[in-house]
Amino acid sequence: MKRNVLIIGAGGVAQVVAHKCAQNNDILGDIHIASRTLSKCEAIIASVHEKGAMKGEGVLKAHAVNARNSDEVAALIRETGVDIVINVAQAFVNMPVLDACIETGVAYMDTAIHEEPNLICETPPWYGNYEWKRKEACAEKGVTAILGVGFDPGVVNAYARYGIDTYLDAVASIDIVDINAGSHGRWFSTNFDPEINFREFTGTVYSWQNGAWQSNTMFEVGKEWDLPVVGMQKAYMTGHDEVHSLATNYPQADVRFWMGFGDHYINVFTVLKNLGLLSEKPVTTAEGLEVIPLKVVKAVLPDPSSLAPDYVGKTCIGTVVKGTKDGKETEVFVYNVADHKDAYNEVGSQGISYTAGVPPVAAAMLIAQGTWDVSKMVNVEELDPKPFFEILDRIGLPTRVKDASGDRAWNA
Amino acid sequence: MKRNVLIIGAGGVAQVVAHKCAQNNDILGDIHIASRTLSKCEAIIASVHEKGAMKGEGVLKAHAVNARNSDEVAALIRETGVDIVINVAQAFVNMPVLDACIETGVAYMDTAIHEEPNLICETPPWYGNYEWKRKEACAEKGVTAILGVGFDPGVVNAYARYGIDTYLDAVASIDIVDINAGSHGRWFSTNFDPEINFREFTGTVYSWQNGAWQSNTMFEVGKEWDLPVVGMQKAYMTGHDEVHSLATNYPQADVRFWMGFGDHYINVFTVLKNLGLLSEKPVTTAEGLEVIPLKVVKAVLPDPSSLAPDYVGKTCIGTVVKGTKDGKETEVFVYNVADHKDAYNEVGSQGISYTAGVPPVAAAMLIAQGTWDVSKMVNVEELDPKPFFEILDRIGLPTRVKDASGDRAWNA
Structure with missing residues (x-):
């Protein structure tokens, strides 16, 4: 059973993800938060403790990482011993973070499609330009990658x-x-x-x-x-x-x-x-x-x-x-x-961050429990929706x- | 009789000033144009020649100057031997250009009030914050300074x-x-x-x-x-x-x-x-x-x-x-x-530049002819308007x- 989570990013959505992971750390185990700015991760951790959100005793730790550097992310995955990466940083870092997950064999998920800073709106289907090019690599290494598992997409x-x-x-x-x-x-x-x-x-x-x-x-x-x-x-x-x-x-x-x-x-x-x-x-x-x-x-x-x-x-x-x-x-x-x-x-957090941040935590719980641990790259419509809805009903987003x-x- | 003109600035208004000075170089003598970017001055000179605007044979020359540096402007005034400076650069350089004119004893005019880059809308009357502080110096040295002699002000x-x-x-x-x-x-x-x-x-x-x-x-x-x-x-x-x-x-x-x-x-x-x-x-x-x-x-x-x-x-x-x-x-x-x-x-040029650029040339002609060479600092309402209107009627802005x-x- 996969558990222990690394959250990449420290914005509004990451804050929701951290709170929800903490509320479910009986299933998700250790929780690590990493972003370019360590103090933003630390502020999120303080807010989790302030709300008393940790369900049980456990690890909740901040890290600095340059997520554009795949090797740095892979090193952090190895150092923290996580099995699941929830990438909610800016969409510019999807590919290096995904590559780090493939390299280290851990589960990957994100909530928005990869973007290159200097390109806007490439040819459709957008996933074909970046993420789907790693489908084969995920299948070969048995890596579960769930793309776009926020609210919309997700x-x-x-x-x-x-x-x-x-x-x-x-x-x-x-x-x-x-x-x-x-x-x-x-x-x-x-x-x-x-x-x-x-x-x-x-x-x-x-x-x-x-x-x-x-x-x-x-x-x-x-x-x-x-x-x-x-x-x-x-x-x-x-x-x-x-x-x-x-x-x-x-x-x-x-x-x-x-x-x-x-x-x-x-x-x-x-x-x-x-x-x-x-x-x-x-x-x-x-x-x-x-x-x-x-x-x-x-x-x-x-x-x-x-x-x-x-x-x-x-x-x-x-x-x-x-x-x-x-x-x-x-x-x-x-x-x-x-x-x-x-x-x-x-x-x-406000509602827009909330709707985006709760779903990847539900997905992480389904991976941890094995239900969605599909050992390949998928978009959300390729997975059974019912266990997802059951968790979402329970953790704040009823269908x-x-x-x-x-x-x-x-x-x- | 004062003559020979230095135009500071190379934007849309400077282009009009240069053309109008050229059309009246029998009265205004040598014409020099200086700005931070020499090529912009050269482009204006090319446009003057293209329109055949020079009334008679004469000097029309481009210079590079950092007009925020009063000493540089004073050196250029001495080098070119001009008697009248028409400052139509950004309003941030009024004070150093004015100081250079006082230092060298030549006539000064501008078309907008001095501004400091980091300050907006200081206490009224605005002229009291900068230009009018040089009234005494102008009077002592007999320097003619006509403030705000575009269209409005002017x-x-x-x-x-x-x-x-x-x-x-x-x-x-x-x-x-x-x-x-x-x-x-x-x-x-x-x-x-x-x-x-x-x-x-x-x-x-x-x-x-x-x-x-x-x-x-x-x-x-x-x-x-x-x-x-x-x-x-x-x-x-x-x-x-x-x-x-x-x-x-x-x-x-x-x-x-x-x-x-x-x-x-x-x-x-x-x-x-x-x-x-x-x-x-x-x-x-x-x-x-x-x-x-x-x-x-x-x-x-x-x-x-x-x-x-x-x-x-x-x-x-x-x-x-x-x-x-x-x-x-x-x-x-x-x-x-x-x-x-x-x-x-x-x-x-378009009409907004035209209305702003023609009046200082009329004023320069009045200084060259002695009519407005008042040896002190004034705003336009302190001068006899009739000779000004007579020239403006003739050179493009009838009253x-x-x-x-x-x-x-x-x-x-």
Whole structure:
């Protein structure tokens, strides 16, 4: 049975992962946290102790690591003796961390697709450019690698699998809908790393429709969604990781991702983008300083983890699957509603970090217990969703289903 | 008779100054252009020759200078043997250039108030913080220094003086109105150096009303103005140089400055300001690079001088003076209308640079001829406006008057 966990990263999501690992250290064993900045890891450990989150006595330790250096990560894996790595650092380090896991033979997971700093929005399917190139190596060495196991991507992939397997004979479309109806009270802020947030929206919006990749621009295609708890919400078709694996695993279905945006967000984004301030390419100031505009925008925006104390309201994120069952048109929405204030009270983070950080801990528990220890590289829709939902129900992200028969717990 | 001119700066305004000096080199003699970047001076010289702008055979020469270094400027003044310095570089160099002129005993002029890079919007009257501290030194050495002799400040100060002297017994208010009804066809651009442009609007809006300095915020006070040629236009009370000298010279009058802004400009400005991207104070990126956000915004925006070829439409800038004449309430608007395309055809610059660059050349001609060679430091409203208008009429910026009796040339 695999256990002992190394968390890479020390941002808002890492904080949630650390708290949840601590709450389940009877299953997960030793917990190590590593990032470039040791003090950020130490602050997370202090917050875990402050909440009394450790279920039992055990190891909870901070380390400094340069995660862009695969050898350094491998050395840390060996030194700490961990069996599972939860990578929730910036998406730029996925490949070196994955390589370190393959090298040392331990389980790997992440919550977002690998990105190269100087490239935005490469050719679809995105996973094919980086992670999937290690499929063979994982299979050969029997390494379990679960890609994109945050909320979206992650839980929503499991929702798609579950909705299709349970309610459809044939799937026609998979629409992931992500609505944050919360309010942070700032004039403007992104909910997670501004650099990663904006990079999502500056490139081509890829969707999979009519059996082929389709291209749109951001905010070109909008649609109103009437959702549980959060009500009627406008969302826009957005490029997102899970489209790229779901389209590969369900090529017969249209696969789209929709994210909710208010007019204020769209206005700020549009101004910054049109001025060139979201560019990942360096510019030179009149004084001769070379600087990447997006990194300056990040520097002036609020640190997303600072939003947590004032964040109120709820998120609703889920997957709409449509198709036929017994020859009849059928539609099911599998979803979760999370509350920002509840998340803060429990782990000191806002809801967006909470929904992203809880799922990889559930996945780590399933690996530790052997259920998801599949000895190969997979995306979440390739795994049995039910044991995942059972743990998520228990540790803070209950799954619900809404269809023509009503709105209920998935296992009601 | 003073002659031979050194132009400091090589931006859009300097280009206009160089062309206009060349067109009048029978009066102005040798023409030297100096800036940090020699190639920019050389490009201006090439453009002067391309338009065949030199009235007669004569010197037109480029120099490299660090204008923040007063000794370097003084050395260049001695080397070139000039008698008049037209400073149209960034406003950060006013004081060292002025000191070099006092040191060498030559005439000085500029078109904008001195600024320190790290300070925005100091206590009023602004001139009192820097330039006016050299009044005594100028008087002692008999140095002619004409402050703020662009269009606004500059020509509008002369408009105020002329309107008051000619049409009023007692002045009650001076309102300067600056409307650019032109279109550059870009998504967004400032019309002159973005750094200076935005710095004008991020601080307190000072006006002089009811015999005291009043404070407002930018875009807080708006007013519709019905103007010749450009029609009904919304303008906002704005902090601006000329308020600070006119309030000192006409303390009995309310003195306000109004600048026209479209909703698009206001939206972009508001987003950038509220995010902190217009700050002159450095921030540190996640990678540890220290950078001033405003300088990055400048780096991504279009170079204002690049707008000229596509700029169409007109500017209307003038001064409304109100008061009493023979016991009756009287109001007069003294103004100029300039055309962007005409400016480009004549000197290769857009209208905003043109209106700023022509007046200091007229002033230089008046110094060369002795008319304005006053051997002390003055603001423009302290000088006889009529010879100034006569030259401006001839060299491209005719003065008009509109009042209850109609709309006419000032000397009709």
